[in-house]
Amino acid sequence: MERTLQKAVVLGSGVMGAAIAAHLANAGLSVTMLDRKIGGQRLAQTALEQLPRQKPSPLYSKRVLERIRAGSFEEDLTAVGEADWVIEAIVEQLEAKQELLAEVEKHWKTGTIVSSNTSGISIAAMSRQTGESFRRYFMGTHFFNPPRYMKLVELIPTEETDPEAVAAVKRFCESRLGKRVVLAKDTPNFIANRIGTYGLLVTMHEMAKHGLSVSAVDALTGPVLGRPKSATFRTLDMVGLDTFVHVANNVHRQASDPEEKAAFEVPAVMKEMLQNGQIGEKAGRGFYQVVRTGGEKVIEQWDAASGSYIARDKARFPSLEAARNAKTLKEKLRVLTEAGDPGGRFVWTVMKKVLLYSAYKLPEIADDPLAVDEAMKWGFNWELGPFETWDALGVERTAKRMKDEGDTLPSWIEDMLAAGRTSFYEKKEGRTFYFLPVGQAKELYRRPEFLSLRSLKERQGAVLMSNAGASLIDLGDDVACLEFHSPNNAVGPDILQMLFRSLEEVRSHYRGLVIANEGRHFCVGANLMLLLMEAQDDNWLEIDRMIRQFQEASMAIKYFEKPIVSAPFGMTLGGGVELAIPAAVVQASAETYMGLVETGVGLIPAGGGTKELLMRFTRNVDYDGKVDLQPFVNRAFETIGMAKVSTSAQEAKELGYLRTTDRISLNRDSQLYDAKRMVIALSDAGYSPPERESCRVVGEPGRAVLQMALYQMRGGGHITEHDELIGRKLAHVLTGGQRPANAVVSEQALLDLEREAFLSLCGEPKSQARMQHMLLKGKPLRN
Structure with missing residues (x-):
């Protein structure tokens, strides 16, 4: 089913409905956002007017608002009949959703896709009262909040949903909305929220058992485990305790297994905080609160024992310090989980339970380990999913430790180990395989547009030359890539040196060059520390030489005889802009924050x-x-x-940093492939420099x-x-x-x-x- 989705109707203008409408408009769709009328007030119109004031902005640019029209259920539901995609995003109540879908069906035309943005209500139950034809085109599309910035969309078909409709939505979400899609089963809270909520509840239980503070837990469950800086409780404050409790209760209410039901029982401390209005950032207090002392902001943590906020304590565990000093995430995980101090024992216990729970939930919530890992990485920003974490720790020895501690492994893992397979993922001849619960090996499928420098560099001979700041990598098809990898991708002499060497190599052996990397940001500018040191030493000749070299580099990029395409993303500041914009074409990520900030x-x-x-x-x-x-x-x-500084690549065009001829990749994962394809297209068209x-x-x-x-x-x-x-x-x-x-x-x-x-x-x-x-x-x- 090759579909072109151009018109969308979003039903509901709350936090998620308005944000989804905004992101659909970001992608170029014409959007009608509908909600109730209360008295003379149109809720959708009010939500539309508030979109430009929200931070972070759900809009690529204020001009996006021109593609959104507000209306009401009472007067404008006929818009459903003109839509290519209808997304329901009203209150999380089954009866309310069923009633609205019944009204939608009256105006629906056969073949139009209808989906629900529910975070956990049964998709089949929601559509049970609709007609058979309607149910064929109905599915769940769970966008993670905020939709513009979060990568994951869980796609939940029912047994009746047309597979071609599912494939069409998956393609559209990936190519037009810039998302990564995971197919989930129609079970409570689907995949990411199911695993994530379980993990947080286990963390709460073990925190009390080990006598740890809120700030200590956050120190132990953040970047040292490959998780976001917000770790556990800062994340919970951002999400909102009320939202979290609703999600947890959804599983608790529907779970049939007594042990699982008990695991999803909300702890008493959370219930008390909820009653007291301590629901997080939106209430000004949650597990943390900010107070002013002597004119300075001080962050305090909630202490359940005393029932009051107290000063944050510094987490001091030998295992934590050792893990922080480890070079790789795999080493950090092993150091922390194998330690015998309270911090290490806490982390091991929490991690063990999450790994076992994830394994036991297959194939109930997903068909394979890959879906679970990708859901947690894209929905919760984990660097490694549960099964990748298990591989990093060593499946065989971790399984033995679990059994020695009295835990029972799922039978499919026992079978896997008995067959001599000691990891969930395995690489053979440059390809990666994963193992299904039933035991067959299945090759990981990666679409060609999800080109990865990390994967390419594992290939022998792919790295053509390298120094401390940058490398030249063969992308295949006679296209090379200059990759920055200095600290913060700051531009110093090593990067400029590698640029000039790369141009000579491309001149002799390649069709063109891509300038890209896979860091957190494209480039934060020139090496400011080096510049300051030279200035303080009055080394003006050296500074003059550095600037001349930088200028020569930007001019060399601009007038190079073969096509150069830069691929900026994230923070692209100062010198990063000056190396990106001279390229023949800039293939920017949608989330590019570009500015000359000197x-x-x-x-x-x-x-x-x-x-x-x-x-x-x-x-x-x-x-x-x-x-x-x-x-x-x-x-x-x-x-x-x-x-x-632009707040998006679209705004970078409006500010003049990008030209009308420059391109934007909505999916960051496809940006490198898009840039490579642009080099080939320019070369095939007989490129000549300006x-x-x-x-x-x-x-x-x-x-x-x-x-x-x-x-x-x-x-x-x-x-x-x-x-x-x-x-x-x-x-x-x-x-x-x-x-x-x-x-x-x-x-x-x-x-x-x-x-x-x-x-x-x-x-x-x-x-x-x-x-x-x-x-x-x-x-x-x-x-």
């Missing part, structure tokens, strides 16, 4: 960024040399001077305009004296230096102006203070 550390962009933004803004309008360029120079001055260009500037009269704006801002107290100095340096570059209006300057002349301004600012004590403050505090200093 003014925040007392400098201006000098790796080609100031020059490139000026030329882009003026090139698009200066066809005949007669257009007044001042408004466009003003725009570049404001964008750089205010260190504007011609060298010059730029008309507004000169000294234009600079006077910018300086007057700075003078007024300084007089109004909006900027500091040093801000004004930085602004004057930036204005000098953007207006062409000591040149008359309408003078034509070369790119190199603008680069020289950049470099001169940058060097002079490096010598300013207040700029050095800003650099030092950023390195120490991670935020700008206003001085």
Whole structure:
């Protein structure tokens, strides 16, 4: 079933309904969002008006709102008849959902997909009273909150759902919505919430048993286990205790096994907190609360024994310190679970129970270990799923330890071990297999667009050359990839050196180059620590050499004779922008936060960024040399001077960092493949680099305009004296230096102006203070 989904109707405008509507609109769909009318108030209209004010924003750009229309159930339910996809997202009550679906069916046209965003109510029960044809196109689509940012969608078909409809929704969610999809069984809370809720309840039980505090548990269950920094209780405060209790009660109510029913009994401390309104961040207090002491914010933790908030304690366990010092996650897990101190024993007990529970739930909640692992990684941001964790710990010895402690293994794991298979995943000849509960090996299927540098580098000969900051990797099909892997992917001499070496290799042996990596962020900028050290040592010749090399790199990328495609994502700041935007095409991830932020550390962009933004803004309008360029120079001055950072790739286009010809990958996992495919397409089309260009500037009269704006801002107290100095340096570059209006300057002349301004600012004590403050505090200093 090849479907083109263009129109969607979202039923419900609460937290999830409005956010799903926003993300469908992000993906380009026309969306109608419906909800009840209460008196004269349309709930959907109110929700629509609140979307731009939410943080983090569910919208790629405010312009996305133009694709969403608000209406009511009472007046606009006929919109269902024009939709390609209808998503129900009302209150989590079976009867209410059944009643609404009955009304939807009256307007539904055969073949239109209808799904429910329930987090755990039975899909079959929900649609039981609808017609057979309707049920064929009905399924669950459980988006994780917030839908724009969370990767997972659990897709839950019933026994009656058309497999082709399921496949169509899966393809659409992955390709258009940027999601990763896991097929789940129609069981309470499906996969991720089932395992995650169980794990948190076990954590609560073992926490009391081992006498640990809230902050100690968070220290033991966060990054050291490959989990998010929010760990256990900070996550629970963000989710909301009321939401968590509702999810836990859903399994407790429906569980038939007495042992499982007992495991999902909400602890008394949680019930008391719920009664007291201590439900988390939305109430201002949960397992943590923030209080002000002496003008400073202090975070306190809930102490159930005393029934009060107390100061957080520092978790001090030898096992925790040893695990933090371990190099790999596998080593961290083994160190922590094999330790005999209270922290290690707590972690082992919790982990053991989660591993066993996950194994016992197959095949009830999912068909295979892979679905469970992917659900936990994409829905809860775990680095390793339960079965991958088991492999990391060693299945054989972990199973023996469990049995020695009196635990019983599921029979399918006993059978697997008896057959000589000692891991759930196994690699053979470059392919990965996993084992099903019934014992057959099944190859892991990876769509080609989910290209992975990590997997490629395991192949012999894939890494063509490497140094401490970057590597050149063969992507196949005569395309190479320059991968950054310095700390925080900050650009230093090693990355620039590898760039120039890579260009020589690509020139001789490849069709083109992709610039990409799989770090947390694409690039946070230049190596600020190195720059500050050189400035404090008055090593101006070295700084000049560094800037010249950076400028040469950006120009080499721009004018290289073969296609170069950059693939930025996440934080792409300062020097990261300057290495990304000169590429023939930028294949950005939808979640790309791009900005030239150098003014925040007392400098201006000098790796080609100031020059490139000026030329882009003026090139698009200066066809005949007669257009007044001042408004466009003003725009570049404001964008750089205010260190504007996009909140998405779409907004990066609106800010001018990306061109209309640049592309956006909604699915981060497909970005590398998309970039590689773009290199091949450009090569096949006979790519030739752009011609060298010059730029008309507004000169000294234009600079006077910018300086007057700075003078007024300084007089109004909006900027500091040093801000004004930085602004004057930036204005000098953007207006062409000591040149008359309408003078034509070369790119190199603008680069020289950049470099001169940058060097002079490096010598300013207040700029050095800003650099030092950023390195120490991670935020700008206003001085």
